[in-house]
Amino acid sequence: MLIALQMQSLEANGHKQSSKKVSQTEVKAESTQKTNASKELNKKPKKKIYVYICTGRYARVFHATNYCKGLSRCRGEIKEITLKQARYIGRRACRICYD
Numbered sequence: 001m002l003i004a005l006q007m008q009s010l011e012a013n014g015h016k017q018s019s020k021k022v023s024q025t026e027v028k029a030e031s032t033q034k035t036n037a038s039k040e041l042n043k044k045p046k047k048k049i050y051v052y053i054c055t056g057r058y059a060r061v062f063h064a065t066n067y068c069k070g071l072s073r074c075r076g077e078i079k080e081i082t083l084k085q086a087r088y089i090g091r092r093a094c095r096i097c098y099d
């Protein structure tokens, strides 16, 4: 009788271990799928990103904030445009705000 009980508990342990392994691999697969999905979301943001540019003659960059040090030297106007527009007119990201 004792031996039979021990056998049963051993079997139960074996089952637990094997089921644990399966669940771990399942979790891993799910997490990789999730990270892939979030990367795709980052590539195509629905929300428009606004940046700030100086309309001055020597301005070549766009800024993340309108209180950037780079904009304090601006001789023209500070305009708020979308990131897409800024790229379209050939602006680069400011080294001060996009560090």
Ligand SMILES: [Zn+2]
Residues within 6 Å of the ligand: 062, 063, 064, 065, 068, 069, 070, 071, 094, 095, 096, 097, 098
């Ligand atoms: Zn800046």
